[in-house]
Amino acid sequence: MLGLNGKDTRLFLIVVALVVFAPFILNPFPDGVGMAQFNAGYPDLMQKLVIFGIFAVGYNILFGLTGYLSFGHAAFLGVGSYAGVWMMKLLTMNVIPALIVSVIVAGLFSLLIGFVSLRRTGIYFSILTLAFAQMCYSLAYSVLTPVTGGETGLTLSLNDPRVIGATQAADGNIPAPHLFGLEMGSSFELALAGWNFTFNVGYYLCGFVMLVAFYLSVRLFRSPFGLMLRAIKSNQTRMSYTGLNPRPYALAAFVISGMYAGLAGGLMVAMDPLAGAERMLWTASGEVVLMTILGGAGTLIGPILGAGVIAYLESIISTIGSTVLHNWFAGLPEWLENTLVNIIYPFVGSGWHLTLGLVFMLVVIFLPGGIVEGGKRISGLFGRKTEGDTTVTGEAADTTTATKPGE
């Protein structure tokens, strides 16, 4: 189907199902029960999950295939965000131009940075990308405030010139981002028994874009070009001996993943029209590295899973305060309730970073190769052959000589 082989088709359909039914999957608990705290089926988080999924899928094209560890990818997301907000300020609140321009600007930007950074390999390359991203962040926060909004971030205002479309909505407020009139914020709510499911326009737009992005990445992984990229990772020297220059391929991968990052940035501002400088900070670049590794670098679905886990932890665990805990255990005897709350409290609410750090450590210690690898092992226990992923093997490098890109 769609030029994918059977295994990839199955994987793709699984992802489609996950995206389409997310409002149900992420809201397993009915409203009003204590466990509803773990529900993630609200627009902001659902959008975040798929947007970070796009970001990580794109990052994986560079890191997972070529092995080049970029530590500055958040810069492209940030630049894409700024470009998107500027489009909404100057042109129209329709998200399509914002998305297109985000991708283009981030692509050009990554071409520039990639061209310079790829003159070095290994850790030297990583530090170059980090240095560029940190420079972008520092300048965006201070000197470039007229362009970037500085500390506050770039926001829409009541006197934006918008060439196509209104400066102000009819009720005197800033118009909302929309897709040909469908507002990103509008939702359709479905109440079933005690459950409440939200189907949000913005989420489904993000989901659709993510599916397209994911499909393209699968095709790329399976293409001769993808094979070339793997060759870069496995043995650059051998590749050079066969008369192929690895640099154009690496640069192409860098720019493609930069465009993915720009797309993620554009979607972020389409959902919530603000672009903050913190998006470009090294910790944000580190986050996408961690997402990719946590899920399983070089696998197809790994980055999406890693992004999901980290975004979920950040949004959900941080909101569990001591009162929520007391509500959970209210039925128990007082001493037991207090003991349980005291045990759990350091890991939730303001201690959510602790949980995050422990998850990183546990996953990498016990599941080398990330979540995907873990899933394989678990299904291996039940004696089923797993779906989905081929890990990179040495023989990929051997077959590169026969194929040329673009075949």
Added chain:
Amino acid sequence: MEAIILQVLNGLDKGSAYALIALGLTLIFGTLGVVNFAHGALFMMGAFVAVTVKRLLGTSYEVVDETRTDFLGNPMTIDTPYVVSWFGESVGNAMVDWAVPLSVLIAIPIMAVIGVAIERGLIKHFYKRPHADQILVTFGLAIVLQEIIKAFYGANPIPTPAPSAFTGSFDIGQLFGFDPFAIMYPYWRLVYFGFSAIIIAAVFAFLQFTTFGMVVRAGMADRETVGLLGIDIDRRFVIVFAIAAVVAGLAGVMYTPILSPNYHMGMDFLVLSFVVVVVGGMGSLGGAVLAGFLLGILQSFASMSAIIELVPGINQVIIYLVAVIVLLTRPRGLLGRKGVMED
């Protein structure tokens, strides 16, 4: 002229801090081939050893004083530090006053133990794993260490002053024939500079003049051959890691009077120390020290208002700008070795 000399001094001071922090990192990089994202956390732990020692020395018992009231109108409790009651007013207060230098002695065994524990418990299993996994696990460790500190000490910076004997400034200018008060520099910063120089020299001497150091250096250059010679390099790694942890910790202890420690100071220094190490060149201790001083001095000059007016924002990006220029002109940093961390 005076202004320039002062900025050179600032640069040397900053540089010695950068070099000291980068030294441990480059040891672990070069010898063990491990990307250690918890190095900043080790620096932070060192700083909190000083904070803890200060707290312990200040441990007090409470006496209720009925004659005075606190802000709620209840009888006030007066705290008296135990050391004061044990050793008398003068000695007790002096001990609290000298908490930071005392911490240096206490930090050495504590940081060594922490280093050994981390290496045996965690890093040991990651020598043959990809760098990506090392980053993930050490980053996770750094977060966990940070959060533990935050749970005990809160997020606010904790003032940890130098002994009162070191307050005030030394008139360096007069030594060299300048006017009095033209070039003054705080005593504690001079102490920090001297301390860094001693530690750096000690690490170099250890690697240069001991057999152990020779093996480590050989391992840095060519691990396989050393292994073929039948030398168990792995056993020595734990000692190297402990040394790196001690150096990072001592850098942290001595830095507390300059920078009130808080739980995420390690993260702020992490990126910087990576940049210093890489600009110096992978696998080169001398390079790390050189790069530390270079970046420190350039950063100080970039902070002068004349320069900022010339190039707005230069003080924001100077470190990274220098890193880019160095790496583009010298493929392996200032003194890097071929083939270390290049794949």
Added chain:
Amino acid sequence: MSKGNFTRRNMLKSGAVTGAALAVPTIFTGRVWADAHTGFTNAPGDSSVTLGFNVPQTGAYADEGADELRAFQLAVKHLNGEGDGGMLNTFSSSALDGTGILGRRVEYVTGDTQTSSDAARSSARSMIERDGAIMISGGSSSGVAIAVQGLCQDAGVIFMAGLTHSNDTTGKDRRANGFRHFFNTEQSGRALAPILEAAYGTDRRAYHLTADYTWGWSQQRSMQTYTEDMGWETTNAVLTPVGAGDFSSYITPVANSGADLLILNHYGGDMVNSLTQAVQFGLRDLQVDGVNFEIVVPLYSELMARGAGSNIAGILGSQNWDWKIENERGDRYAGTNAFVQSFGQEYGFPPSQAAQTCYAQTMLYADAVSRGGSFNPCSVVEALEGFEFDGLGNGPTLYRADDHQCFKDVVVVRGKENPENEFDLVEIVDITSREDATYATDHPDFAGGDLGTCNPGA
């Protein structure tokens, strides 16, 4: 609990249990608030109402956020009639009686701003969309306040800003649904100038070190304006990177610049470090042409004072409020002791100014809902605009209708020489009256903003 819906004009609500939903566009008409508990975002049910407290729980301001959260929890207790009632007993408006808000029990949810505008907006959205919060409050930096204020405007909920000191919050970036109780850099400058003149004379040469971002710039501008008005000269103003850590290379030029006073337009960790290091470099012991070199920190906070330790001794700055103000300055500041008493009983130490602002904001919101008879944001806006009140610890206060900024007395404090404990680090030097701290509505530093119209959302 009612579910939030983030829709402005084209909300679709399902029929009921069937799952076959019908589109029912709701058009909000008229301005009859009372008894109209529908037609706006997150209209609460009959039993409870949910407020969202968005404070930094991680990062450098986590301790400040924790203190804000304590105050919020205390306010919720008092609103629900638990505890000793705190400022409910001193508040000049008597619409609140400890039975919740409009008879609904107050519940709350919390989020972590991480002191980042992205994270803060995301956690505010989760509280609005998932938990049905009808009001968002808190925060400890202006970037976050402005970002979240914009979000609340678009979502149709009320935002009661926590600690934010930039002019832009009620200036360039003001919004109809947002309100600020805390003071701003303009009020700091106005409040400090006369006291600085009395303390240091009219013939001073000031050197500014300024954090290189929006708040720093605006703090520097107001300090420059008002000190130059009284005859001071600005010798130099240098921008420093946020989070620089080591400020030595910015401090050494000060001593030889001919300046005899240093103004540190820094906040948080930057202020702790720059002040500590300025003292370390001997600036406090310096004599320039026979006068003592002085340092001024325009914006003080208890937590920064704690971080800077003994270095704050003798250094002047401004605060929004101080917990000793009623004891030292009389019952004009009624409410302070009631609040300090209940906060101290609950937590064992006195509250910070951030806590007081957050407590007051919660009370003001609840009171505005009660007086207006509705949770509708437009009703709240109407009730708060031009509201004159007293008894919340700051003396007589006005919520100005033009920009949603509170106007009240400003406290000028000085670091104590020998503090008795870590919660009593500053002493009140003087108080600048509300009249002197008030600026015109058309002040140029606040220009370019537009409140727009209140947005009830759905």
